[in-house]
Amino acid sequence: MTENQDQPDPVWDAQAITAQLGREPRGVWRVAARCSGDWPAVVETDPRLPDGTPFPTLYYLTCRRLNAALSTLEAEGVMAQMQSRLADDSDLQDQYKRAHDQYIAAREQLGDVPEIHGFSAGGMPERVKCLHALVAHSLGVGPGVNPFGDEALELVSARGLWPHPEPCVTVETEVEND
Ligand SMILES: [Zn+2]
DSSP states (O other): OOOSOSSOOHHHHHHHHHHHHSSOOOSSEEEEEEOGGGOEEEEEEOSBOTTSOBOOOOEEEOOHHHHHHHHHHHHTTHHHHHHHHHHHOHHHHHHHHHHHHHHHHHHHHTOOOGGGTTOOSTTTTTOOOOHHHHHHHHHHHOTTSOHHHHHHHHHHHHTTOSSOSSOSSSOGGGSOOO
């Protein structure tokens, strides 16, 4: 496998995502953020799959190590703390609502899918239900948009878990490279 490529290679990306997820990426997709060794970290998917199924998850986290680090945060009760702060902070409510609106607007740039109008991800705009979805949004669009995605990334960064120095998937033979 070639790492640190100068140019993204869609075939290599598809192989890398398949190794990360254990299945091929669905629909029409592109890499929205990367982790170590230029592995994909977030995949952006068009909102309707080729078979017609609506696909609301614009940003999906593929990095196994970041997925695991966020699952740990969730198990520690971080989402309940975020949820209770959201209930008491109108500025945070406004930011989170803007993140929700931005998510939907970005998705609508890729296609109008009436079945998922008004629906974003991760519990937005009123609930904190999935750090993986919120962090995927933060990585996909950059800092300053999703307050809880940014915060979760800061927490895993403070633990030295993001960006992660190790290969994203350790068993390189999981990716066929010819
Ligand atoms: Zn990774």
